[in-house]
Each structure stands twice: as C-alpha cells, then as structure tokens.
Amino acid sequence: MRLKHSYESLIRYNSAMESNFWQNLPKPIVGxxxxxxxxxxxFRHITKKYGNPDITYTEFTSVEGVCHGATQLLKDFLYDETQRPIIGQIYGTTPKFFRQTAVILCELGFDGIDINMGCxxxxxxHSGAGAALIKTPKLAQEIIRETKAGIEDWVNGKTSKDCEDITSEISTLVEKYHQQLPKANQIRRTLPISVKTRIGYDSPVIDEWIPNLLEMQPAAIALHGRTLKQQYGGQANWEEIARAAALAHQTPTLLLGNGDITSLQDAQQKITTYSLDGALIGRTAMGNxxxxxxxxxxxxxxxxxxxxxxxxxxEQSFHTDPRYNFLPMRKHLGWYVHDIPNASQIRQAIxxxxxxxxxxxxxxxxxxxVI
Ligand SMILES: Cc1cc2nc3c(=O)[nH]c(=O)nc-3n(C[C@H](O)[C@H](O)[C@H](O)COP(=O)(O)O)c2cc1C
Structure with a gap:
C-alpha cells in the first residue's frame, strides 16, 4: 500500500514536471x-497568429464573481488551441474562492494560473485585491496556497461540480467546454502558478514584497515597474525590476519585467541590461x-x-451572447489605423x-x- 502510494506520487510528480510549460519555453521569454x-x-488569437508571443494571459477575472455565479465571466476564459501556452489570470481577496476557481481553470484545460497582485x-x-495585496503579504501568501490546493483538488479527482460555491449553471458549462478539449488537454495535471504584480504600493518595496512571493515558490513573477500609486503615470522603474530579478535568481522562480516596452528590440535590450528571464509587452501590442x-x-x-x-x-466568438455588442471592437479597429494620413478622420468613422x-x-x- 505504501509502495503504491509512493508510485502514485511519483507519477503525479512527473506529470507536474511535464506540465510546467515555463521550463520548456525558449529563453528569454517575450509574452x-x-x-x-x-x-x-x-485579440489573443490574432496576436498569436501574426506575432506569436511566447505566452498569452486571459484578462483578469474576479474569483468572487465566478463563485457568486456570474456566468457571463466564463467568456473571459474562452480561448483556442493556437493560444497555448495560455494562462488564466484571476484576482480577488477570498482564498477559498481562489481554490474553487483554480479547479475551474484546470478543468478548462489552461496551461497555467496567474494571480493578479498588480491592478x-x-x-x-479598494476591496484589498490586485496591487493592494502588496500591503497584506500574509493574505497574498494564503491566496497562492489555496490556489495550489485547488490545483491539487483537480489532480486528486475533483471537478467544478464538487466545489461548494460554484453554481450548477457554471459547472455544467465548464464540463461542456472540458468535453470539447483535445483529449491530451483533458488530463489531470498540476498547473504552474505565477503572479503578476508591481514594485510597491506607494513606494518601491522590492526587498520586503518579493521575498514573500518567492517563499511560495511561484513558477514565475511578472513585475510591472510602477507602484500602485503611480497607476500608469511616470515611467516604469527598471532598476527596481532588476533588484527583484537578483532575488529571484537565487530561486527557481523566473522573473519577467514589464512596463513601457516599445518594441521587441527594446524588450530584448531590457532583458539583457537588467538580467531578466523575459518581459511582457502590453500597450505596444494594441493593433500591433x-x-x-x-x-x-x-x-x-x-x-x-x-x-x-x-x-x-x-463577431463569430461573441454574437450568440445575449449582451453582444460591437462597441468593444471599435477601439481595436481604431488602433490598427493609427499610423496613416487621415487617421483621425478614419477613426471617427470607424x-x-x-x-x-x-x-x-x-x-x-x-x-x-480589406476583404
Ligand atoms: C487597458 C489595460 C488593462 C489592463 N488589465 C490588466 C489585467 O487584466 N491584468 C493585469 O495583470 N494587468 C493589466 N494591465 C496592466 C498591463 O498588463 C501592464 O502591466 C501595463 O500596461 C504595463 O505594461 P505596458 O507598458 O507594456 O503596457 C492592464 C493595462 C491596461 C492598459
């Protein structure tokens, strides 16, 4: 019995190793x-098809919303096979909701789970989520622990139907999506956890904040070089990102820098200058x-x-949604026509x-x- 148990743990350990896509990515990573x-x-489908970033993340999604039955939030977790490795990003403050939403993300076949500690x-x-977690590191750790526990629940045979706060409407939809996954992505595997955060709340606190995260052994940390207080003002502080990378390099956790990258060349230069494992590009990828x-x-x-x-x-992806609206698409179209003469006139028409x-x-x- 004992032997059987350890054999099973070994299998689980091996599958956990195999499913940590972070280790198999070409380095440096640009996502x-x-x-x-x-x-x-x-947007991710198009970006992956024409740009092929190494990783993509979903938009952040509230675990409180998911666990309070907000079915429409499942739309945020839509993806297709071309987008792999695809990471589901979640946020919130309630550890037990992270645990249950982690089961959903596993069942939906994601490659990784990212916790937003940077919004x-x-x-x-104001609710204590996103970048406010920098002020409550014990809660941040508890959230990571519970998310890992949710992944373990999945590996051990649970599904979203077994989660006490997940409505049957949501678990039925999740089960349906699960059935549509390729067989290879239906297996119960351990997903890697990562965190995306900022350098501080009102001032940089790398030496206090980052060790709290590293203690929880995330596979990766993506660090935006601004504080919460800065919002998107001023410039990203890459020296602080480098300090965090130096701490992470003493552990297996990868460190990706983020903030104000203007091109692939700029990303590669910053990765080299600040000794990073990779970088994420955000706003520069809009319409680009x-x-x-x-x-x-x-x-x-x-x-x-x-x-x-x-x-x-x-249109194809969302037209069946009862709340369907073309409005959110217009801004993308505006970004695509950014650099031509008459751009502002065309944009107004768009x-x-x-x-x-x-x-x-x-x-x-x-x-x-265009057709
Ligand atoms: C419109 C908008 C929405 C964002 N939403 C998220 C989000 O859902 N999750 C997240 O971790 N960061 C989010 N961010 C932050 C970006 O991922 C990134 O950290 C930030 O824009 C800095 O990178 P950049 O200068 O390359 O854009 C958002 C940023 C913008 C501009």
Whole structure:
C-alpha cells in the first residue's frame, strides 16, 4: 500500500514536471501582457497568429464573481488551441474562492494560473485585491496556497461540480467546454502558478514584497515597474525590476519585467541590461501584433485586412451572447489605423461602425480594400 502510494506520487510528480510549460519555453521569454477589455479571445488569437508571443494571459477575472455565479465571466476564459501556452489570470481577496476557481481553470484545460497582485484600479484595490495585496503579504501568501490546493483538488479527482460555491449553471458549462478539449488537454495535471504584480504600493518595496512571493515558490513573477500609486503615470522603474530579478535568481522562480516596452528590440535590450528571464509587452501590442516579430513590418493593407479578420472573429466568438455588442471592437479597429494620413478622420468613422462589414465599407470609402 505504501509502495503504491509512493508510485502514485511519483507519477503525479512527473506529470507536474511535464506540465510546467515555463521550463520548456525558449529563453528569454517575450509574452503578451494581460489587459482587461483588450486581451480577449479574438485579440489573443490574432496576436498569436501574426506575432506569436511566447505566452498569452486571459484578462483578469474576479474569483468572487465566478463563485457568486456570474456566468457571463466564463467568456473571459474562452480561448483556442493556437493560444497555448495560455494562462488564466484571476484576482480577488477570498482564498477559498481562489481554490474553487483554480479547479475551474484546470478543468478548462489552461496551461497555467496567474494571480493578479498588480491592478491599481480603485474598484479592485479598494476591496484589498490586485496591487493592494502588496500591503497584506500574509493574505497574498494564503491566496497562492489555496490556489495550489485547488490545483491539487483537480489532480486528486475533483471537478467544478464538487466545489461548494460554484453554481450548477457554471459547472455544467465548464464540463461542456472540458468535453470539447483535445483529449491530451483533458488530463489531470498540476498547473504552474505565477503572479503578476508591481514594485510597491506607494513606494518601491522590492526587498520586503518579493521575498514573500518567492517563499511560495511561484513558477514565475511578472513585475510591472510602477507602484500602485503611480497607476500608469511616470515611467516604469527598471532598476527596481532588476533588484527583484537578483532575488529571484537565487530561486527557481523566473522573473519577467514589464512596463513601457516599445518594441521587441527594446524588450530584448531590457532583458539583457537588467538580467531578466523575459518581459511582457502590453500597450505596444494594441493593433500591433507584429511587435513580437523581429523584422516583419506589414504593409498598411495587410494590417487592415488583419483588422477585418479580427472583427470577424470577434463577431463569430461573441454574437450568440445575449449582451453582444460591437462597441468593444471599435477601439481595436481604431488602433490598427493609427499610423496613416487621415487617421483621425478614419477613426471617427470607424467609431460609428457596428460590424466587420461596416468597417470594410468605411475602409473602402478611404481607398483600402480589406476583404
Ligand atoms: C487597458 C489595460 C488593462 C489592463 N488589465 C490588466 C489585467 O487584466 N491584468 C493585469 O495583470 N494587468 C493589466 N494591465 C496592466 C498591463 O498588463 C501592464 O502591466 C501595463 O500596461 C504595463 O505594461 P505596458 O507598458 O507594456 O503596457 C492592464 C493595462 C491596461 C492598459
């Protein structure tokens, strides 16, 4: 019996090793940073197809929302196989909800789970979530511990149906998505946990904050070089990121830098200068999937055809949603037409469109064939 037990643990250990995609990534890692309202399923698909970042994350999703039955949040967890390795990002303050949402993310076939400890938005940080966790390191640790426990629950045979706070409506949908996964991604494997955070709350506190995270042995930490107080103002402080990397290098945890990267070359230069394992690119990737490619510069026509493809995928992905609306797609289309003469005039017309077809018509009026 004892022997059997240790054999099973060995199998579990091996599968845990195999499923830690972070270790198998080419280094340095250059990934797409998660952005709420931006990096949804269609955006990630397009970015992966034309830019091929090493990793992608979902938009952050509230564990309180999921565990209070907000079915519409499952939309944030939509992805397709082309987006792997794909990391589900969650946020909140309630450890037991992290545990249950971790079971959902495992069942949905994600490659990793990321915990957001960096969001400065008032509606998030005022509840103690996101970057506010920098002030409550014991709670931050408890959240990581419970997320790991949720992954263990999954490995040991639990599903979302066994989670006390998950509604049957949500668990039924999760089960349905699970059945649609390729068989290889339905297996019960241990997922790696990572954390995305900032350098401090109102001032940098790398030496206090980062060791609290490293103690919990996350596979990776992505660090945005601003404090919560800075929001998105000023400049990202890469010296502080380098200090965190020096601490992480004494452990197996990978450290990715983030903040204000303007190109792939800039990312590579910062990775070398600050001795990092990788970097994440956020805002520069808006309407710009080629930012992850070393030399490729698309023609404007090519970029506009991609914009049209993006809009079509958006429609296909979400049109059955009762709350479907084209509005969130308009800003992406605006970003794609950023760099051309008459851009502001075209953008104004784009901001009035309600379908990919209408976008194509506007573009034609300005002399661009996108279909
Ligand atoms: C619109 C927007 C939404 C964001 N949403 C998230 C999010 O859901 N999760 C997260 O960890 N960071 C989020 N961020 C932060 C970015 O991932 C990134 O850390 C930040 O934008 C700095 O990187 P950049 O200068 O390359 O954009 C968001 C940023 C923006 C601009």
């Amino acid at each position: 797409l940073s998660p952005m709420d309202g931006v990096t949804d399923h269609p 400065p938005a008032k509606n998030v940080a 999937p080629f930012v992850f490619k070393p030399k490729e510069m698309p023609s404007v026509e090519q970029l506009f055809r991609i914009a049209y493809e993006h809009a079509q995928l958006y 901001y009035r469109t309600n379908s990919s077809q209408e976008f194509a018509t506007v573009m034609k009026e300005y002399g661009f064939e």
